[in-house]
Amino acid sequence: MSDLSITPYFPFARVVPVDQQVIEVETRVQSVITLAPAEGSWPICSVCGQESRRLHIYGTRQVRDLGLAHARVELVVPNRKLRCAGCQTIRTEGHDFLAPYRRSTLRFEQYVAGLCRHMSIKQVADHVGLDWHAVKEIDKRRLQREVGTPCYDGLQLLAVDEVAIHKGHTYLTTVLDLETGRIVWVGKGRTEATLASFFAELTPEQRKSIEAVASDMASGFRTAVEKACPHAAQVYDLFHVVAKYSREVVDVVRLEEAKKQDEAGRKLIKGSRYLLLKNAPNLLGSQKKALKELLAANQNLNTVYVLKDQLKRIWEYKHPAWARKALDQWCALAHASGIPALAKFAKSLCRHEKGIVNHCRYPIHTGRLEGINNKIKVIKRLAYGFRDDAYFILKIKGAFPGTLQPNPR
Structure with a gap:
């Protein structure tokens, strides 16, 4: 280590950098930084968080971290096994900067997830040098935290429409909160049963708060609204x-x-x-x-x-x-x-x-939702389609969060 220490770049609890090796791999520079337990630091259980002084075996694992200048950084992280008194079994030690069983640090995943807001998965994968599937899973976890938990409180004015996502008459039904601009729900299909499954997720109080629903004149949507919210006004735009x-x-x-x-x-x-x-x-x-x-x-x-x-x-x-x-x-x-x-x-x-x-009585329409559906098609084209429908639905919700704050993590 030189006098210009890299320690401030790794402000991790319980570990400190002790070695750095810079090597050239094909057309890029890779920096391998070894972390060691800080003096007097004992491992903590990755499950219950309890500290233990009963070591079972000492090991390491290599994970990806944010780059330093033009160098790609790999961290060699302590991966000790311990006998946890709280869990009454052998566990792997946990780190606050690294989720269990992950191959990259939390701050690196945050960086990758941020890029996925503006770039396609393939572009991000090429940029950071990760496998396509690894980038997708990072982005999917981020979306699951932010919009994965449904929030149906306070719904009053809704717009319902369908959007084609694949050839062969494959559709998604989207439900928009007209007051906040948030995509509330997305379901596969465009039948009465599709929209009925949305209303089935709402409590009686939440359904009662809905005052009006804007949609086309499709009989399936009309029947689903009549059955679930007979008091709500249906508006044909x-x-x-x-x-x-x-x-x-x-x-x-x-x-x-x-x-x-x-x-x-x-x-x-x-x-x-x-x-x-x-x-x-x-x-x-x-x-x-x-x-x-x-x-x-x-x-x-x-x-x-x-x-x-x-x-x-x-x-x-x-x-x-x-x-x-x-x-x-x-x-x-x-x-x-x-x-x-x-x-x-x-x-x-x-x-x-x-x-x-x-x-x-309710001067609402689906015009805003029509514009959103066009943007959904752009999201699909940007990714050259989605094989994972659950991930596609999360991408749609993440692109239109509205004025409400993200769901608590």
């Missing part, structure tokens, strides 16, 4: 209703009208999908002109387009009675149009009238 209208009305009528045209007219209508779906303020000058010509030439498409804009205005009402009246008027116009797809959609809206009108 504008985004999902308009998206459903676009699929079931605009696209259907557009294709039906295209079949009635000659080749030139068919080509024009088939290429007009995004003109009909886009919001008018987002259209370019040339697109506005093309849309105007299209609507003037086809009455059914004009009707469908106009009613789409009128449908959006229902969500602008603040009083339930006015919103209900506007919805009834819209449905009457849809039925009077004589367009089967439009009449069918209006019939569906009438069945979901209560959930649409509930937005007046």
Whole structure:
């Protein structure tokens, strides 16, 4: 050891550095630092923490630690076996800087876990020189400490939606606390049973505190909420209703009208999908002109387009009675149009009238959750997919902790 001691870099209790060897391994420098028990220090049990002076055998183990400058640091740590009076058996000594059976120090794991917040596992593994699986387990333990313990207290306004995670119609259902921005729960699937399993984890008091749930008009989600929280208001947001209208009305009528045209007219209508779906303020000058010509030439498409804009205005009402009246008027116009797809959609809206009108009392929606779902897809792409669904769910919760403090460790 030189006069410039490295001891301050290893402020560990009960051990001190006694030797350092610097070696070159391929393209990197490795520093192997040997730690020895401090003078007068006896080993403590790794299970009960009781000190023992009855040694069974003396040994060492090599673990990874934070680097020094450009050198990768390996610590040779005392690993004595002791006869523990408290446990009445032979135990391995414990260290406050090293978890039992780990191959790296706690501060090194903290460093690796911090990198995993911003980088993919592969990038972190390449950066620190660890195996991919070792990095994943470090990050998984960190997430388990921070968000692994569910916290369902104080839930009042929720949003529920599904996100596709694999090919073949594999989905996750996500539940968002709209007041804190926290992902409360994530479950595999998108059925009634999926959401019911979330409510099953809540106590009766926690379920009773839920005032409103925003979701799409999927029957599975609706039934699960009705059974678990019959007092809660279900709110169907504008985004999902308009998206459903676009699929079931605009696209259907557009294709039906295209079949009635000659080749030139068919080509024009088939290429007009995004003109009909886009919001008018987002259209370019040339697109506005093309849309105007299209609507003037086809009455059914004009009707469908106009009613789409009128449908959006229902969500602008603040009083339930006015919103209900506007919805009834819209449905009457849809039925009077004589367009089967439009009449069918209006019939569906009438069945979901209560959930649409509930937005007046609870102006909530799933827009924030839709944005979160897009970020979830980015997390998945960054990692090139996740083979461990439990770890993926923890990553999602860790990425959206909201304004609440992390769960106690």
